[in-house]
Amino acid sequence: MGLGLLASRALRSSSSRVLSTNPRYNLFRTIVSTPELHKPEAAAEAAAEPDLPKRTPVAGARVHFPNPDDVIEVFVDGYPVKIPKGMTVLQACSVAGVDIPRFCYHDRLSIAGNCRMCLVEVEKSPKPVASCAMPALPGMKIKTDTPIAKKAREGVMEFLLMNHPLDCPICDQGGECDLQDQSMAFGSDRGRFTETKRSVVDKNLGPLVKTVMTRCIQCTRCVRFASEIAGVQDLGMLGRGSGEEIGTYVEKLMTSELSGNVIDICPVGALTSKPFAFKARNWELKGTESIDVTDAVGSNIRIDSRGPEVMRIVPRLNEDINEEWISDKTRFCYDGLKRQRLSDPMIRGADGRFKPVSWRDALAVVAEVIHQIKPEEIVGVAGKLSDAESMMLLKDFLNKMGSNNVWCEGNGKNTDADLRSGYLLNSSIGGLEKADCFLLVGTQPRVEAAMVNARIRKTVRATQAKVGYIGPAADFNYDHQHLGTGPETLVAIADGGHPFSSTLASAKNPAIIVGAGIFEREDKDAIFSVLQSMAAKNENLIRPDWNGLNVLLLNAAQAAALDLGLVPESDNAIESAKFVYLMGADDVNLDKLPKDAFVVYQGHHGDNGVYRANVILPSAVFSEKEGIYENTEGCSQQTVPAVPTIGDAREDWKIIRALSEVSGVRLPYDTIHGVRSRIRTVAPNLLNLDEREPAAFSVSLKPESPKKVSKLPFGVMVDNFYMTDAITRASKIMAQCSAVLTKK
Amino acid sequence: MASVVKNILKSVREKGLVNFARELREEGFLNCLSDGNLLQTKIHNIGATVVGVDKFGNKYYEKLGDTQYGRHRWVEYASKDRYNASQVPPEWHGWLHFITDHTGDELLMLKPKRYGLDHKENFSGEGDEYIYHSKGHTLNPGQRDWTRYQSWQPTKTQ
Numbered sequence: 001m002g003l004g005l006l007a008s009r010a011l012r013s014s015s016s017r018v019l020s021t022n023p024r025y026n027l028f029r030t031i032v033s034t035p036e037l038h039k040p041e042a043a044a045e046a047a048a049e050p051d052l053p054k055r056t057p058v059a060g061a062r063v064h065f066p067n068p069d070d071v072i073e074v075f076v077d078g079y080p081v082k083i084p085k086g087m088t089v090l091q092a093c094s095v096a097g098v099d100i101p102r103f104c105y106h107d108r109l110s111i112a113g114n115c116r117m118c119l120v121e122v123e124k125s126p127k128p129v130a131s132c133a134m135p136a137l138p139g140m141k142i143k144t145d146t147p148i149a150k151k152a153r154e155g156v157m158e159f160l161l162m163n164h165p166l167d168c169p170i171c172d173q174g175g176e177c178d179l180q181d182q183s184m185a186f187g188s189d190r191g192r193f194t195e196t197k198r199s200v201v202d203k204n205l206g207p208l209v210k211t212v213m214t215r216c217i218q219c220t221r222c223v224r225f226a227s228e229i230a231g232v233q234d235l236g237m238l239g240r241g242s243g244e245e246i247g248t249y250v251e252k253l254m255t256s257e258l259s260g261n262v263i264d265i266c267p268v269g270a271l272t273s274k275p276f277a278f279k280a281r282n283w284e285l286k287g288t289e290s291i292d293v294t295d296a297v298g299s300n301i302r303i304d305s306r307g308p309e310v311m312r313i314v315p316r317l318n319e320d321i322n323e324e325w326i327s328d329k330t331r332f333c334y335d336g337l338k339r340q341r342l343s344d345p346m347i348r349g350a351d352g353r354f355k356p357v358s359w360r361d362a363l364a365v366v367a368e369v370i371h372q373i374k375p376e377e378i379v380g381v382a383g384k385l386s387d388a389e390s391m392m393l394l395k396d397f398l399n400k401m402g403s404n405n406v407w408c409e410g411n412g413k414n415t416d417a418d419l420r421s422g423y424l425l426n427s428s429i430g431g432l433e434k435a436d437c438f439l440l441v442g443t444q445p446r447v448e449a450a451m452v453n454a455r456i457r458k459t460v461r462a463t464q465a466k467v468g469y470i471g472p473a474a475d476f477n478y479d480h481q482h483l484g485t486g487p488e489t490l491v492a493i494a495d496g497g498h499p500f501s502s503t504l505a506s507a508k509n510p511a512i513i514v515g516a517g518i519f520e521r522e523d524k525d526a527i528f529s530v531l532q533s534m535a536a537k538n539e540n541l542i543r544p545d546w547n548g549l550n551v552l553l554l555n556a557a558q559a560a561a562l563d564l565g566l567v568p569e570s571d572n573a574i575e576s577a578k579f580v581y582l583m584g585a586d587d588v589n590l591d592k593l594p595k596d597a598f599v600v601y602q603g604h605h606g607d608n609g610v611y612r613a614n615v616i617l618p619s620a621v622f623s624e625k626e627g628i629y630e631n632t633e634g635c636s637q638q639t640v641p642a643v644p645t646i647g648d649a650r651e652d653w654k655i656i657r658a659l660s661e662v663s664g665v666r667l668p669y670d671t672i673h674g675v676r677s678r679i680r681t682v683a684p685n686l687l688n689l690d691e692r693e694p695a696a697f698s699v700s701l702k703p704e705s706p707k708k709v710s711k712l713p714f715g716v717m718v719d720n721f722y723m724t725d726a727i728t729r730a731s732k733i734m735a736q737c738s739a740v741l742t743k744k
Numbered sequence: 745m746a747s748v749v750k751n752i753l754k755s756v757r758e759k760g761l762v763n764f765a766r767e768l769r770e771e772g773f774l775n776c777l778s779d780g781n782l783l784q785t786k787i788h789n790i791g792a793t794v795v796g797v798d799k800f801g802n803k804y805y806e807k808l809g810d811t812q813y814g815r816h817r818w819v820e821y822a823s824k825d826r827y828n829a830s831q832v833p834p835e836w837h838g839w840l841h842f843i844t845d846h847t848g849d850e851l852l853m854l855k856p857k858r859y860g861l862d863h864k865e866n867f868s869g870e871g872d873e874y875i876y877h878s879k880g881h882t883l884n885p886g887q888r889d890w891t892r893y894q895s896w897q898p899t900k901t902q
Contacts, residue, residue, distance in 0.1 A: 309892040338893040346898065354898035606896025646893045 052079055055097030063095055072138040077145060089131035089142055090118055098144045101153060101182045103160075103267045104219040105132035108323065109228060115160075115219050117182065119152035120144050128152045150186075157187040163198050163242070164268070165214050172210075173269030175282045179217065200245045206253035207736040208260055208328055210277050216270035218244055222262040229325065230256040231457050231477030246270075255741050256477075257450045257721055260331040264314065264324075273312065275332055275733050280304075280311045288642035289316055291629055292330040293385050293556035293622045294728060296516075297429070297451045298631030299326045303334075303623050303642040310334045310623050310643055320430040320692065321631065327450035328737065329722055334623075336731030340606045342618035343647025354616065359648065359658070366615055367663040369598045370579055375402025379577040382408040382566060383584025383603065384555035384725045387627025387639070388686050389675045390619075390652030391561050393667060394583050396678070397656050400665040405577075407568040408561030409585045410554050412520035417562040420685075421695035422528070424559065425452070425633040426547035427511050428692055433459050435548065437507030438467040439500070441490055441527075442714030443515025443552050444474040447721040449632065452513075452552060453477070466507075468493075468500045471515070471714040486713040487527055494534045505538055509546050516554040517717040526707040547694075552632055554717055555725075559630040563683040582609045583652060584619070586726050602655055605726035617659075618649035621727060625651045626672060628679075628686050635692040636685065748790070772824030785820050796847045798833050804840065804848070817842065830866035 063083055065071055070085040076096035083092045088111070090100050103115035113133030120131045123141035128148055136142075143149060161183060168174050200213040218237070223246060226235045234254050238247050248254070254262075262271045285304035292299040292313075300316035313334050315326040345362035346354040370378065380398045382391045386408065395406045407415075416422065427435065432455045445453035459465050460478040467480035470489045483489050483500055492498040496505075504510050512531060518524050531549055535541045541548045553559055574580070575592045582588065584603040590612050593599070601613035604621045622629075624645045630636040645651070650658075653675055660667040669675045679686050685693035722738040723729045756764045768774060776783035792807035801822030808816055817840055821827035832840060835855065836848035844851070867874030877884040 307892070340896045341893045343893070343895045606898075610896070610898075647895065 055079060057097050058094040058099045061091075061094050072136065074136050074138070074140040074142060076142045083136060087136050089120060089122070089129065089134045089136050089140070092136045092140075093120070093131060093142060093144060100131050100144065101186055102132055103178060103182075103217060104221060106221055106224075106265060109221060109224040109265075112220050112224065115217065116156045117153065117160075117186075119149060119156065121146045121148045121152075153186040154188050157183055158191060158193075160217050161187065161191060162193045163214075164217065165197060167212070167215060167269065171212075171215065171269040172272040172277055173215075173266075177269060178267035198242055203247050204251065204253065205248070205271075206255075206259070207733065207740055208274055208332055209254060209262060210272045210274040212270055212272070213245060213247070215268050216246055217268055218246065219267055220246070221265045221267065222246060222271055225262055225265055226254070226256065226259075228461065229261070229454060229458070230258040232256045253741060257327050257329070257446065258325055258454060260328045261315070261325045273332075275335060276312045280306050285311055286642070288623075288640050290623065290639045290642060291637045292326065293629055293639070294329045294333055294725060295327070295449050295451075296553035296555055296558060296632040297321060297449045298556065298629055298635065298637050299330050299451055300637070301326060301330060305623075305642045308643050308646075310337050320428065321633075321635065322451045323454075325451065325454060329450070329724070329728060329734065332733045332737070333728045333731050335733050336605075336727040336729070337621050337623055339732065340730040341646055341649075342604060342606055342610070342616055343649060344618060345648065346616040348614050359650075362615055362617060363659050363662040366600050366617075366659060370401060370663055373579040373598070376405075377576060377578035378403035378405065378581070379573050379579065380406040380581040381583065381585040381588050382406070382557060382561055383582070383586060383609075384409050384557055385622060385727070386557040386561070386584055386652065387622075387625070387629055388560040388564065388636070388679060388683075389627055389672060390583060390656065391557065391564055391566055392675060392679050392682065393653045393656040393660075393669065394581065395564060395566055396667055397660045397663075397665070398581065400660070400667070401663070404569050405573045406566050408555075408557050408566045409587055410516060410519065410558050411561060411567055413568050413571045414521065414524040415519040415562065415567050417565050417567050419695065419697055420563065420634065421547065421549070421697060423551050423553065423562050424695050425513070425550045425552055426695055427550050428633045428635075428694070429455055431546075432456060432511060433462070434546070435459060435507075435509045435511035436463055436465045437504055437510045438465060439493070439504060439510070439512045440467065440469045440471070440480075441512060441514045441531075442471045442517050443513055444471065444716065444718070445513070445552060446475055446477065447718040448515065448554055449552055450721075452632070466500075466503050468503070472716055474716075486711060487523065487530070487709040488711065490527065490530055491709055494530045494537075496537075504534075508540060509548065510538065510541055511548045511550060512541070513550045513552050515552055515714070515717060516558065517715055518551070520715075521710070521712070523707060523710045523712075526709045530709065556629050556631070559632060559634060560628065560636070560683075560686060563630060563686055564679070565682070582613070583656075584726065585609055586729075602652065603726065604649065605730050607726040607729055609726075617655050618647060619652045619655055620645045620649050624649075627652075628676075628689070630686060633692055634685070634694060636687070636689055638689050775824045779824075782824060785818065788818060789820065795839070796836070796849050798836050798848055800831060800833065802831060802836070804836060814842070828866065833863040 065084050071082050072085055073080055073082050074092050076093050076098055079096050081092055081096040083095055090102065090105060093100050100118045100120065102118045104112045105118060111133050113130045116130055118131045119128040121143040122129050123143065160179065164179065168180060174180065200216065202213050203211045205211055220237060223235045223237060226232050232255060234248050234252060235246060236249055238245050263273050284306050288303045288305065290301055290303050292301045299322040300318040301313050302316050303310055304312045304314065313331050315322060315324055317324045344356040345359050347357050347362060347365055349355050378398055378401055380394050382394055391408065398406050429452055438456060445456060457478045460467060467478060468483045469480050470483050472485055481500065489498065493501045493504065518527060535549060574590065577593060578597050580593065580597055580599045582599060582601045586608040599613045600615045600617065601609045602617040602619050603609055604619050610616055622639045623642045625639065625641055627639050628636050629639065657667055657669060669678060676687055718724055720738050720742055722734040722742065728734045759767065772782055773786065776786055789805055792805040795804045795806045797803050803820045805820065806817050819832060819840055821831055823831065833848065835851040838844040838851065839847050872883050
């Protein structure tokens with residue numbers, strides 16, 4: 001701040017300089033004539049406006065005025081700032097461009113005001129005030145760089161460092177520690193503390209979060225995060241005074257799917273990542289801004305890598321999708337990227353053993369076999385983690401071979417890709433905050449999409465929105481009503497006979513979220529027509545500015561696959577297949593596949609798919625390739641390669657491109673841009689990166705289904721949150737988590 | 745000279761001719777025929793006292809009195825054909841070069857127990873496998889594995 005101030009002062013325009021008494025500007029007086037003597041009225045004008053350099057708000061902070069009457073003006077270091085009523089002094093300062101040091105204050109958590117680091121001086125106030133907890137009042141004169149504020153910060157810092165161990169050289173937070181940074185900026189250069197430091201027993205919070213509680217400065221961010229955002233009442237404050245410590249009241253693990261976020265919000269090294277402990281320093285790491293593919297949310301992440309190795313994954317701010325949190329699966333799945341990798345093309349010999357071969361031989365074998373098979377017996381399945389480019393090529397390749405039996409895992413036989421509103425989260429993830437009544441149909445968002453669940457919880461906490469749930473008994477971290485287990489409850493709500501239907505009818509922005517498990521059900525069309533009839537009755541459900549009919553998808557590839565039209569053509573494609581191309585598909589049930597069928601597995605992990613495969617083609621994982629993924633709300637985003645591919649592996653689309661050439665049906669795409677221009681003709685919305693493309697038509701356009709809903713209750717789609725795909729199944733950390741943390 | 749011949753005859757009588765001939769070879773007297781340095785050492789040894797023998801078998805001699813100062817300590821290497829100065833272990837080095845009057849056997853107790861390495865002679869020119877190569881060197885047998893991923897190993901199933 002100080003440097004910026006000086007720089008902007010030096011760059012000040014010369015018009016306001018003339019009245020300055022600063023001796024530095026005497027130099028200019030000799031050069032320019034004295035305009036104030038020639039034009040006295042201009043000089044008076046310049047004197048009227050405050051003689052201060054321009055300041056920009058901290059981190060691009062913007063002010064939104066919901067009500068123009070509630071605008072108040074305060075002065076920060078003499079700068080007038082217009083802010084809405086109810087903002088705190090700290091927020092007013094950040095709008096004015098002054099970054100106040102803080103430990104306990106966090107934008108997304110409630111205000112605690114216990115670290116006292118944010119003390120500023122306010123005129124006519126006898127003592128310095130804690131700016132994070134003090135509401136700004138009209139005309140308040142806030143001073144942030146006076147000797148009193150400086151002395152207050154130095155004093156607070158001295159008290160905080162009194163009981164803080166001198167651990168920095170062996171602390172994992174070193175280099176990204178708020179305490180370290182702020183003690184450099186605001187602390188004293190010597191301490192006066194000669195007594196012994198206190199020590200605190202470390203707590204065991206499970207396999208993900210490492211605790212060194214002696215380093216804790218009792219900011220209570222983690223306590224507030226756990227109770228407010230994660231929705232688990234595990235952490236709390238024990239004791240008073242110097243005996244005060246953070247802990248679980250009884251020996252207990254932190255059982256939240258968002259527990260990893262306490263690592264990020266901890267301003268010191270008290271809570272650090274256990275798998276990352278002593279692995280690397282943050283300044284050695286190369287950050288790559290990418291996208292998570294372990295669920296359909298598409299959380300924005302930064303992949304931190306050192307050389308060829310992914311060292312950790314941390315969240316990236318995206319207000320529309322994941323805010324600044326990510327789930328534990330996203331954060332800790334990275335060790336799965338290094339284990340069980342397929343690094344060479346392999347062919348299964350006559351003895352049933354795999355033998356590493358060259359790419360040329362492997363592709364030649366596949367090309368030879370595929371020409372001997374009738375086109376209708378060729379089947380292609382894209383996996384959960386496939387990117388749009390490779391799915392486009394897979395479909396084009398098999399279409400050229402004469403088959404159209406290409407689909408993506410999770411899109412069962414009843415999926416239809418006709419209308420985008422039929423498979424997207426139409427309200428958008430951020431839009432769920434506007435909803436005041438939720439009906440969850442056959443979906444357990446806590447395990448299927450943890451970030452969507454966090455959004456629902458945020459809404460429920462803020463507005464006491466009602467949540468109804470239809471499906472098997474499940475774990476929720478907010479108040480909900482369990483209405484039933486099967487589709488008949490949904491029918492009852494639609495007919496108006498159910499108590500919940502009046503809640504739904506009176507809601508301003510009702511949101512119905514249907515799980516992707518519905519695609520596997522026979523009565524999918526019937527359930528959709530029930531929802532349609534609800535939309536017809538309740539005009540609030542679908543209107544021009546609100547679409548409350550949502551489908552929550554399960555996999556990262558699903559939305560893009562449906563956009564590209566990857567749906568199965570026939571119901572019993574697997575049973576009659578003679579050639580199966582699995583592109584990373586590990587959860588396809590191949591039990592009914594004929595014994596003589598030829599299976600090609602193109603993927604990155606030796607997971608379920610390889611055990612039936614005849615040929616293995618190694619490909620790249622999401623951290624090694626550039627690929628477009630569309631998330632469940634219809635926002636397409638791109639992964640960026642962070643580390644090189646391993647061994648002989650290649651990017652997925654390149655493998656299919658090479659195979660098509662060897663097979664004699666050359667696909668005309670030589671670069672990824674060529675593939676994308678092909679995607680542009682099929683699904684142009686996929687290329688509209690980082691922008692949500694809402695569905696153009698709503699579900700209600702579809703004709704009613706004559707079928708009846710079945711009595712079959714809704715199933716559980718994700719039975720183990722920590723292990724859902726090839727990467728997470730290969731991960732040791734995830735295996736540990738599911739052994740320790742999942743409820744039996 | 746006469747006493748030398750007498751001594752030879754005496755030991756031939758004691759050990760027999762075959763044993764005597766073997767000893768002659770092992771002690772390096774045959775090498776003396778082609779190696780003047782060794783011959784000179786052997787002649788030097790006459791009348792000198794053996795101060796000690798190190799664990800490699802090098803013998804350390806001292807002769808005070810009529811010997812020129814600075815030539816009164818020497819070593820007869822255990823190896824009679826390929827010997828060089830680096831075969832002297834560090835504990836004897838000081839004694840041999842007049843740095844100290846303590847013999848190597850006395851200085852052995854100074855060797856660090858925990859991290860002290862065994863003395864190795866200089867293997868330059870003896871072949872790459874004998875030569876020290878630093879940790880990152882391709883020829884270092886203790887090469888670090890820089891592969892940062894673990895490959896899937898095919899197992900014979902079904």
